[in-house]
Amino acid sequence: MPSIDTRMSEGRQGSDGEPRGGLLVAVWATLKRDLTLLMRRRSEVLNPLVFFALVITLFPIGISPDPELLATIAPGLLWVAALLAALLSLDSLFRSDYEDGSLEQLLLTPQPLAMLGLAKVAVHWLLTGLPLALMAPLLGIMLALPSGSYLILAFSLALGTASLSLIGAIGAALTVGLSRGGVLLSLLVLPLYIPVLIFGAGAVQAAIMGDGAAAHLAILGALLALSLMLAPWAIAASLRISING
Amino acid sequence: MTLRLQASDLACERDDRWLFKDLDLDIRGGEIVRVEGPNGSGKTTLLKILSGQLADYQGELFWNERPMRQARQAFLENLLYLGHAPGVKAALTPLENLAWYQALAGEPVQEPTRLAALEAVGLAGFEDLPAGQLSAGQQRRVALARLELTPRPLWVLDEPFTAIDREGVEALEARLVTHARSGGCVLVTTHHELKASHQLRHIRLGRGGQDAEH
Amino acid sequence: MGKIWSFIHKLGSPKWFYGISARLMPWFWTAAVILLLAGSVWGLVFAPQDYQQGNSFRIIYVHVPAAFLAQSIFVSMAVAGLIFMVWKIKVADMAAAMMAPLGASMTFIALFSGAVWGVPTWGTWWMWDARLTSMLILLFLYLGVIALRGAFSSRDSGSRAASVLAMVGVINIPIIKYSVDWWYTLHQPATFSVTSRPAMPVEMWAPLLIMVLGFYCFFIAVTLMRTRSEILRRESNKRWVRELAGDQG
Numbered sequence: 067m068p069s070i071d072t073r074m075s076e077g078r079q080g081s082d083g084e085p086r087g088g089l090l091v092a093v094w095a096t097l098k099r100d101l102t103l104l105m106r107r108r109s110e111v112l113n114p115l116v117f118f119a120l121v122i123t124l125f126p127i128g129i130s131p132d133p134e135l136l137a138t139i140a141p142g143l144l145w146v147a148a149l150l151a152a153l154l155s156l157d158s159l160f161r162s163d164y165e166d167g168s169l170e171q172l173l174l175t176p177q178p179l180a181m182l183g184l185a186k187v188a189v190h191w192l193l194t195g196l197p198l199a200l201m202a203p204l205l206g207i208m209l210a211l212p213s214g215s216y217l218i219l220a221f222s223l224a225l226g227t228a229s230l231s232l233i234g235a236i237g238a239a240l241t242v243g244l245s246r247g248g249v250l251l252s253l254l255v256l257p258l259y260i261p262v263l264i265f266g267a268g269a270v271q272a273a274i275m276g277d278g279a280a281a282h283l284a285i286l287g288a289l290l291a292l293s294l295m296l297a298p299w300a301i302a303a304s305l306r307i308s309i310n311g
Numbered sequence: 312m313t314l315r316l317q318a319s320d321l322a323c324e325r326d327d328r329w330l331f332k333d334l335d336l337d338i339r340g341g342e343i344v345r346v347e348g349p350n351g352s353g354k355t356t357l358l359k360i361l362s363g364q365l366a367d368y369q370g371e372l373f374w375n376e377r378p379m380r381q382a383r384q385a386f387l388e389n390l391l392y393l394g395h396a397p398g399v400k401a402a403l404t405p406l407e408n409l410a411w412y413q414a415l416a417g418e419p420v421q422e423p424t425r426l427a428a429l430e431a432v433g434l435a436g437f438e439d440l441p442a443g444q445l446s447a448g449q450q451r452r453v454a455l456a457r458l459e460l461t462p463r464p465l466w467v468l469d470e471p472f473t474a475i476d477r478e479g480v481e482a483l484e485a486r487l488v489t490h491a492r493s494g495g496c497v498l499v500t501t502h503h504e505l506k507a508s509h510q511l512r513h514i515r516l517g518r519g520g521q522d523a524e525h
Numbered sequence: 526m527g528k529i530w531s532f533i534h535k536l537g538s539p540k541w542f543y544g545i546s547a548r549l550m551p552w553f554w555t556a557a558v559i560l561l562l563a564g565s566v567w568g569l570v571f572a573p574q575d576y577q578q579g580n581s582f583r584i585i586y587v588h589v590p591a592a593f594l595a596q597s598i599f600v601s602m603a604v605a606g607l608i609f610m611v612w613k614i615k616v617a618d619m620a621a622a623m624m625a626p627l628g629a630s631m632t633f634i635a636l637f638s639g640a641v642w643g644v645p646t647w648g649t650w651w652m653w654d655a656r657l658t659s660m661l662i663l664l665f666l667y668l669g670v671i672a673l674r675g676a677f678s679s680r681d682s683g684s685r686a687a688s689v690l691a692m693v694g695v696i697n698i699p700i701i702k703y704s705v706d707w708w709y710t711l712h713q714p715a716t717f718s719v720t721s722r723p724a725m726p727v728e729m730w731a732p733l734l735i736m737v738l739g740f741y742c743f744f745i746a747v748t749l750m751r752t753r754s755e756i757l758r759r760e761s762n763k764r765w766v767r768e769l770a771g772d773q774g
Contacts, residue, residue, distance in 0.1 A: 088417030091414045091417070091420065092414050092415050092417070094414070095410065095411050095413075095414030095415065095420065096411070096414075096415075099400075099403070099407070099410075099411045102402075102403065102407065103400060103402050103403065106402045106403075107402060162400075165396070166396055166397070166398060166399065166400060166401070167394050167395065167396025167397055167398035167399075168398045168399075168400065170364065170392070170394045170396070170398065171392070171394075171398045171412070171415065172415070173364060174362065174363070174364065174387060174390065174392050175387065175415040175416065176384055176387040176388045176416075176417060177415065177417070182415075236689075236690075236693055240673060240686050240689065240690060241673075241676070243677075243682070244676050244677070247676075250669075250672055250673065250676055253665070253668065253669050253672055254669040254672075254673060254690060256665070257662050257665040257666050257669065257694075257697075257701070258666075258693070258694070258697050258701075260662055260701055260704065260705070261697070261700045261701055261703075261704040264704045264705070264707070264708045265704065268708070268711065289700070292700075296696065300689060300692075300693055303610075303689055304686065304689055306366075307682055307685040307686050307689065308682075308686075309364065310359075310364075310365055310367065310679070310681075310682055325679065325681070327759070327762060367681060
């Protein structure tokens with residue numbers, strides 16, 4: 067075998083078993099960078115929340131202000147509206163990186179792309195899914211959501227939106243190279259959201275009925291574990307396809 | 312430091328059209344290789360293949376005599392690629408932009424190195440302004456600062472002279488030559504005529520796969 | 526190992542596929558016609574009436590095979606996508622591209638026949654029945670794959686993107702199906718579901734089995750046929766296709 071003589075490869079090649087400090091540093095830097103970016107453009111963080119509140123306002127106006135009716139449909143409404151709000155913010159997940167060339171650079175690092183993509187998704191959840199979950203109880207009051215289900219509502223949304231961010235990121239990665247990917251993204255991603263919606267809204271309903279929502283939350287957790295295992299690889303593969311246009 | 316990037320029988324077909332065919336390359340340390348050709352002849356595609364971004368090609372690539380598929384990790388650790396788009400975030404300052412690249416490259420994230428790199432490309436004093444407030448040429452310089460920031464032997468540069476003023480062009484040309492002199496290798500596309508240098512080689516891409524190399 | 530590789534690539538060569546499919550196609554067409562004819566006549570004329578639904582249950586002979594096929598085609602599409610992604614075999618992608626509209630139409634047939642069946646059974650065209658709901662979601666999944674493939678300006682990228690989406694979809698289909706079933710039992714525990722039935726007598730399910738087999742043969746025959754024309758279209762500038770055209774014209 068010919069000697070491999072560039073100094074960096076030698077250093078890394080020789081130490082296969084050693085932990086690569088580089089990955090943690092890179093993931094941390096990506097987290098920090100994306101958080102800084104979003105904190106400097108607060109409107110991108112606030113828009114989904116405003117959208118969530120607006121959609122919830124539409125329902126009593128469109129259907130009826132009757133608290134009893136609203137209370138029966140509140141779990142589903144809150145979940146559907148939060149899901150749509152999370153979906154709307156997905157399109158921008160990789161788009162600015164694609165447009166300014168950072169995505170190319172992300173693909174060319176020696177670090178595994180799946181992990182760096184996961185860091186970006188984590189930021190998306192932290193600044194979209196989590197705030198939506200925290201805001202949902204407030205809107206629950208407006209929809210006369212029966213007491214005793216507020217904690218479960220917030221918790222199920224926090225757990226569920228993490229899966230939604232992961233699954234949605236696959237769609238965002240597939241459509242990032244398309245100039246008008248937004249509507250297509252919804253078409254691709256919404257059918258895949260249905261299981262999360264069923265168990266998320268189901269958890270809130272079960273809490274209202276007093277059945278205990280543990281089983282639902284456990285399934286939501288299982289869905290999250292599955293998404294965490296599989297989605298990063300699909301996101302990485304999709305980004306590689308999109309970058310080739 | 313020696314390095315060698317080889318391609319044999321390289322061909323790329325995009326939707327039933329051959330961009331290039333039967334391309335043989337042997338690039339070693341100490342060389343500046345300029346890829347030439349008219350618009351649409353596949354220069355950017357060739358650079359993307361040679362920088363390991365596109366897997367959609369026929370033929371074989373070798374890095375230091377190992378097939379690229381096996382050597383990919385080592386290859387990426389030796390590569391610095393600058394594309395058409397500078398890869399600079401408008402909302403971040405040059406220092407923050409470079410910090411991310413430092414971390415991605417697996418280098419220690421140190422501010423003095425970054426400051427030195429920015430100074431080398433003439434951006435001293437602009438370190439803490441959001442990159443969006445800089446001119447296009449200055450943003451390109453932020454990207455070029457990565458040449459100083461992360462010492463990598465193989466540089467693949469797609470139109471690096473875009474938007475840069477005359478002094479900047481001269482400085483960059485000189486930088487490419489010093490890199491080659493110190494054993495590194497530069498693959499570059501540009502419409503700008505590089506001043507003759509003994510290390511300069513050309514790869515000419517034509518339409519329809521008429522390729523010549525000397 | 527080398528032998529397996531060369532076999533896979535031989536299988537993947539468009540020219541070879543074009544030749545072998547020409548020999549296979551007539552068999553599948555014949556089988557499809559015979560099975561579909563036999564199954565329809567047996568199912569529609571000779572099979573006994575249902576004690577509860579009378580003659581209207583006979584729509585099962587279209588609904589169930591279509592629903593079976595709708596799901597199988599999605600799985601085959603994902604497998605073809607996987608083969609295309611892993612071994613870069615273009616024929617697999619051509620087949621996947623041809624399967625998608627066929628699968629979507631089968632899903633639509635299943636939905637439509639289900640709706641028609643709903644009229645005498647439930648007295649309405651649409652019920653959020655577990656099977657119908659899953660079918661509706663499956664239709665959206667098909668539409669997504671078709672739309673994504675068409676959205677790319679480069680065909681190669683479109684093929685890869687559609688393959689990834691088909692694989693993601695196929696992992697999700699069982700999860701969706703399970704959760705929809707669960708959702709349905711939670712909300713309508715007492716409603717009569719047309720498809721979860723007590724055991725059928727053999728005179729009823731035997732023609733159903735024949736119809737299912739007939740639908741599968743039809744699917745294979747149509748896929749072979751459409752893949753062949755896609756091969757000619759995509760390879761129209763290759764020498765073997767030009768020679769073929771020269772021979773015939």
